[in-house]
Amino acid sequence: MASTLIEEARVALGGIGDLFSGLVSPTVRLGVTGLSRSGKTVFITALIHNLLHGGRLPLFNAQAEGRIVRAYLEPQTHDDVPRFAYEDHVAALTGADRAWPQGTRRISELRLTVDYTARGLLARNTHGGQLHIDIVDYPGEWLLDLPLMSMTYEEWSQATLQQSRTGARLPLAGAFHAHLATLEPDTPASESTAQEAARLFTAYLADCRTDDVSLSSLPPGRFLMPGDLEGSPLLTFAPLEVAPGTAARRGSLHAMMQRRYDSYVAHVVRPFFYDHFARLDRQIVLADLLTALNAGPAAVSDLSAALSAVLACFRQGANSWSSVFTGRRIDRILFTATKADLLHHGSHDRLEAILRLVLERALKRVEFSGARLDVAALAAIRATREATVRQNGDILPCIVGTPEAGEVIGGELFDGETEAAIFPGDLPADPAQALDGSMAGTIRFVRFRPPKLSTLPLRTSPAFPHIRLDRALEFLLGDRFR
DSSP states (O other): OHHHHHHHHHHHHHHHHHHHHHHHSOEEEEEEEESTTSOHHHHHHHHHHHHHTTOOOTTSHHHHTTOEEEEEEEOOSOTTSOBOOHHHHHHHHHSTTOOOOOOOOSOEEEEEEEEEOOOSHHHHHHTSSEEEEEEEEOOHHHHTTGGGGGOOHHHHHHHHHHHHTSTTHHHHTHHHHHHHTTOOTTSBOOHHHHHHHHHHHHHHHHHHTSTTTOOOOOOSGGGTSOGGGTTOGGGOOOOOSOOTTOOOOTTBHHHHHHHHHHHHIIIIIHHHHHHTGGGOSEEEEEEOHHHHHHHOHHHHHHHHHHHHHHHHHSOBSOOOTTHHHHOOOBOEEEEEEOOGGGSOGGGHHHHHHHHHHHTHHHHHHHTTTTOEEEEEEOBSSOOOEEEEEEETTEEEEEEEEOBOTTOEETTEEOOSSSOEEEOOOOOOSSTHHHHTTTTTTSOOOOOBOOOOOOOSOGGGOOOOOOBSHHHHHHHHHGGGGO
16 A cells, blocks of 8 residues: 555656646657557557658648648657667668568657647747657557556456456467466475466467457566566466465465566556556557457457456546646547558448447446547558459459568469459448457458658658548647647
């Protein structure tokens, strides 16, 4: 209890500091997260690149009205947080061997400053029309760890094992379950036993994330994204058959696993929450809904549970002057279904409707918090264009792009250089049909390479094409450019 009060005080003190610095130098901290392969890195790179290079953003009012004077990168304010490698990601996307950049595996930040023509009298007379956007990039898997702060090791073990014995998870957990059956919680602690249990448990979590299963709710998050913690005792634990309330015998395997779980929460989860997460102003959550739809109803249901758990973690609500002392809250949250460029535009609104249905329960909770929430289908970087193809007398709406090397379409193996026209199918008009399994096999999603852009120097290169990135920007940041 004492440690919690101290940490809450840290949040409040940080809020006071943010208030005074924000009076003369307005700053918005934008959190960007999503589960594995949802496109976080691509989204941030595209957002920055479009603002730096004056991209076509008709629904982002400040840009459309010509009030953005210039945008530029500045050194970030936190010296202990890695910088988002924007330049490296642009190089990967635009080089001769253009490829999608490596995904998010740790927290990173970047400060983008935008000078603009302010409308309001207060803005013109205080900061003259300047906004710092601190973009905080972090894996969604880490966010799913936050509920562990209120769970004991025994409670987590029971919930995790119960989940592993249901649906698509059961066959994937076979090797771990077999090993678990050989473990006695009261036996003396053994490092080799703990390592083997953690290895098999991590392998089970990794199997749950493959494309054909595509499950989403897989805490602890650092097990699949260890970063510099790889091999640490903080990641060398696993659930045991212990009931909530069971006391661990001193020196036992149970006591060892409990201690390491508690250390993981204390040294990994809590610092992430109080040092980074609790000070966000706006949040976007990206979801690879298309892959879940491809994998079937179990994957979609698991994604729904994961996104609901993500939303429950946010300190959401409207901010006021009292927020300075109680801690700021996230007042705008955008959930997005990414990779909309893999569908014809006629299915984009339908993809949004499916995402809204997936989030139905969670959205009702937000209505009473005072926060604004929206959903959108988008492609931060559009890898395809649209065309029509006549086949057997029918005109099919297709997408055209360069499939990645190794993709097989209609029996043809693609080399990563040849374009193809794909009819991906249509999403159902009734979003409920996407969740009941009736559309299985009717949609074809292909992995495309990034689009070709000019090879001119970075400062004069064109902005990336996109789908609805401008709409996302307007919702998340539009009110800060008045």
